[in-house]
Every structure is written in structure tokens, then in C-alpha cells.
Amino acid sequence: MELKGARVLLTGAAGGIGTELAKGLAARGARLILVGRRPAPLNSLAEALGGNEAQVFGISADITTTEGRGVVCRALERRWSGAVDVLIHNAGVMEFVSFEDMDPVSIHRTIATNVEAPMLLTRMLLPVMLAHGAGRVVTVGSMLGSIAMPYFAVYSATKFALRGFSEALRRELVGCGVGVTYVGPRSVRTSLNSLAVHRMAAAAGMNMDEPQWVASRILQAVAKDRDEVLLGFPESLFARLNALLPRLVDLGLRRQRPQIERFARNEA
Numbered sequence: 001m002e003l004k005g006a007r008v009l010l011t012g013a014a015g016g017i018g019t020e021l022a023k024g025l026a027a028r029g030a031r032l033i034l035v036g037r038r039p040a041p042l043n044s045l046a047e048a049l050g051g052n053e054a055q056v057f058g059i060s061a062d063i064t065t066t067e068g069r070g071v072v073c074r075a076l077e078r079r080w081s082g083a084v085d086v087l088i089h090n091a092g093v094m095e096f097v098s099f100e101d102m103d104p105v106s107i108h109r110t111i112a113t114n115v116e117a118p119m120l121l122t123r124m125l126l127p128v129m130l131a132h133g134a135g136r137v138v139t140v141g142s143m144l145g146s147i148a149m150p151y152f153a154v155y156s157a158t159k160f161a162l163r164g165f166s167e168a169l170r171r172e173l174v175g176c177g178v179g180v181t182y183v184g185p186r187s188v189r190t191s192l193n194s195l196a197v198h199r200m201a202a203a204a205g206m207n208m209d210e211p212q213w214v215a216s217r218i219l220q221a222v223a224k225d226r227d228e229v230l231l232g233f234p235e236s237l238f239a240r241l242n243a244l245l246p247r248l249v250d251l252g253l254r255r256q257r258p259q260i261e262r263f264a265r266n267e268a
Contacts, residue, residue: 001086001136001179001225004029009076009084009125011063011117012091014041016190017140020215021090022049026056028219033079034058035072036091063091063121064112073124082128086222088138089118089162096197096264099153107154114158119165126178133177138222139166143186143230146239147249150257151264159184163228170227181221184239185214186232200263204256207232 008025012018013034022034026049034056036042042058049056059075062068076082093113095106122137129135144152145159163182170180187193187201187208201208214231221229230236242249 001222003086003219003223006030006085007033007080007083008086008088009033009035009072010088010090011035011121012089012140013058014038014045016192017185017188017211017214017218018090019045020211021088021218022056024215024219026050030086031080032056033072033076033084035061035063037062063117064109069117069121069124072121076125083132084125084128084135086136086138087122087125087129088140088218088222089121090140091117092140092158092192094152094155094192096151096194096200098151098261098264102154110154110158114155115161115165118162122169129178130173130176135177136179136181136222136225137166137169138181138183138218139163140218141166141182141184143184143232143235143239145184146230147235147242149260150253151260166228179225179227181226182228183218183221184228184230185209185217186235188214196263196266200260203263204259207235 003025008030010018010021010032013022014036022032022045025032034042034046037060039060042060046056046058057079059072061071063072076084091113093110095102095110118139139162141162142159144156145163148156166180166182173180187206188211189208190211209232217229217231230239238249
């Protein structure tokens with residue numbers, strides 16, 4: 001897919017992978033609507049990328065609400081007559097905690113942000129893509145959408161859901177001109193990962209990637225019209241192994257569980 005001149009709507013733009021995606025898209029000549037909850041970092045990012053509202057525009061909205069999604073769609077209608085060439089779902093939240101200790105409000109917030117919002121926003125924008133016979137829906141998932149990890153139960157569940165949604169939607173849209181890309185990075189050095197996660201990663205020698213590298217691979221996947229990409233080796237191999245021989249992965253994680261629990265319960 002050609003990104004130069006493409007109309008791109010990016011959620012979760014103000015930080016981490018989202019900021020790097022915005023920079024990479026702007027460098028490729030894309031036109032951007034950047035969506036996030038906090039107006040100050042969005043406006044700063046838009047200004048840093050050129051400050052031209054015709055090319056880069058920030059929208060502060062909570063896409064977990066009907067009102068927030070309405071704000072996004074009305075802004076899209078004003079600027080591009082409702083049309084979008086690429087929809088990138090990057091917004092997400094995560095908690096590293098035992099399931100029994102996770103607050104029900106946090107469970108609802110994680111599902112609303114990571115699953116419901118992308119589905120409902122896609123549902124709102126897909127008809128225009130279909131009418132034009134072109135476009136791409138891109139979901140930034142996680143390696144934990146392929147390998148369910150202890151103490152990430154709800155987050156893993158949401159990313160499994162996103163991967164399944166992307167796969168099903170891709171098969172549903174075959175032949176209509178609209179593609180679907182799912183990208184599953186391994187752990188990334190962003191604020192999404194708490195200090196406990198960073199400490200656990202350091203203690204376990206766990207691989208963590210820089211957001212700039214991850215963003216570049218996501219844009220590469222979009223440019224090449226890839227269906228699904230899992231980022232990082234050997235984690236991508238473990239994901240395939242988990243699909244074929246989950247008992248082997250069970251054994252490995254069983255050995256690691258005490259150490260993971262120690263950090264999840266802040267006992268390190």
C-alpha cells in the first residue's frame with residue numbers, strides 16, 4: 001500500500017509506539033488524524049510533525065465512549081468527508097497483576113479500550129472504505145495475543161480477541177479491496193509496561209524492543225499489505241509452538257511462574 005498522501009487515522013498516538021508511528025507516517029508523506037485522550041501531547045506532536053492541520057491534526061477523545069467515537073468521526077467528516085485509507089488501532093492499556101487482585105473496574109476498562117473500542121470504531125469507518133473499494137485496518141496487538149502469560153490474564157485475553165477479530169474480518173473482506181493487518185510485537189520499552197514489568201524483564205533476560213523499531217516494522221507490514229506479523233525471535237517461534245504444542249509452553253512457563261509472580265506482587 002502506498003502511504004504517501006494516504007489518509008491515516010491513528011489511535012493511541014501520544015506516546016510510545018503511537019508517537020513513532022506518527023513520525024514514520026509523516027516522514028512518508030501521509031496525512032494524519034492523531035487520536036488520544038490527552039490534548040497537550042497530541043497538539044505538541046502535531047506541531048512537531050509540521051503543525052499544518054491539512055496534513056496533521058490531533059483529536060482529544062475517549063474512544064471507549066460513544067461520544068468520543070462520535071467526536072472522531074465528525075472530525076473525519078469535516079476534514080476528509082468521512083473517508084480514511086488506513087485505520088490504525090494502537091491505543092491500549094495493560095495491568096501486570098494476578099487475576100484475583102485485578103479490580104473489576106480495571107477489567108472493564110481493559111476490555112473496553114483494547115477490544116470494544118477498535119471493533120466499534122472499525123464498524124463506524126468500514127462502510128466508507130467498502131464504498132471506495134480500498135483501505136486497510138491495522139491492529140497493533142501483542143505477542144501475548146498468541147502466548148497467554150500468567151499475571152497478564154485480562155490483557156492476554158484482549159489481545160487474543162483482537163487477533164481473532166482481525167483474522168475473521170480479513171476473511172470476511174476478501175475480494176472487496178479492504179485489507180486487514182495484525183501485528184504482534186513482543187515486549188516494548190514504553191510506559192505501557194510498568195516498572196515491575198521492566199524489572200522482571202531485566203531479571204529474566206527477557207527481550208524488549210525500542211518503539212521506533214517496532215513502528216518501522218508495523219509500517220513495513222502495511223506497505224507490503226501483510227496479513228499477520230509477529231515481531232521478535234525466538235518469541236515468534238514460541239507463538240507458533242504454542243499453537244501446535246501448548247503443553248510444552250505450559251511446562252516452560254510453569255518453571256518461570258514463581259519469578260513472574262514475585263514481580264507481579266511487587267515482592268522483588
